[in-house]
Amino acid sequence: MLEWLKTILGDTYTDDIDKKVSDQVGKDFVARTDFNGVNETKKTLEATVKDREKQIEELKKVDPKDLQAKITELQTANTQAATKYETELKQIKIDNALEARLHAEGAVNTKAVRALLDATKLGLDGENLIGVDDQLKALKETEKWAFTAAPGKTAGARSGTHQGNPPPANTEATVGDEIMGTMYGKAE
Numbered sequence: 001m002l003e004w005l006k007t008i009l010g011d012t013y014t015d016d017i018d019k020k021v022s023d024q025v026g027k028d029f030v031a032r033t034d035f036n037g038v039n040e041t042k043k044t045l046e047a048t049v050k051d052r053e054k055q056i057e058e059l060k061k062v063d064p065k066d067l068q069a070k071i072t073e074l075q076t077a078n079t080q081a082a083t084k085y086e087t088e089l090k091q092i093k094i095d096n097a098l099e100a101r102l103h104a105e106g107a108v109n110t111k112a113v114r115a116l117l118d119a120t121k122l123g124l125d126g127e128n129l130i131g132v133d134d135q136l137k138a139l140k141e142t143e144k145w146a147f148t149a150a151p152g153k154t155a156g157a158r159s160g161t162h163q164g165n166p167p168p169a170n171t172e173a174t175v176g177d178e179i180m181g182t183m184y185g186k187a188e
Helices: 003-012 015-028 032-061 064-104 110-116 133-142 175-183
Strands: 123-125 128-130
Touching (some): 003 015, 064 123, 064 128
Antiparallel strands (some): 123 128
């Protein structure tokens, strides 16, 4: 019921007039809530358009050559980082393979043996360490102190001068001779 219409028309107001006016208002006019919703949407869109125009103006200020130079700089930095990563990863793989190989060969102190190797000749062929065989063979001849008599044993695994066996009977060797013999790989 349109109360505002009743106050305007006074005694001439009827329910039939109310119905006709209500039908006509629904056809030609928009409800206040709908109007307010559309109005807010319009304001939001106008603000968005202004923001986009501002962004376009900012982009117009950017020099394409500077932008291209920045892109090229970033691509170069990414390539260098990837190369550095690959190099470090390869070196880690070589170091791990060498460490395992030195343990398998019976190196007493892997750090000391590594210092005696020419690292520039080392490399990987898939999972296989290359460039180490000849170097280790030469080191075992010249630096016998660096390797145990039994390959595959580490310095910590070796106990005593006779590797767990009792000393041979009827020997006139002194304790110092036994130690020296063990250190230099001499037969007992």
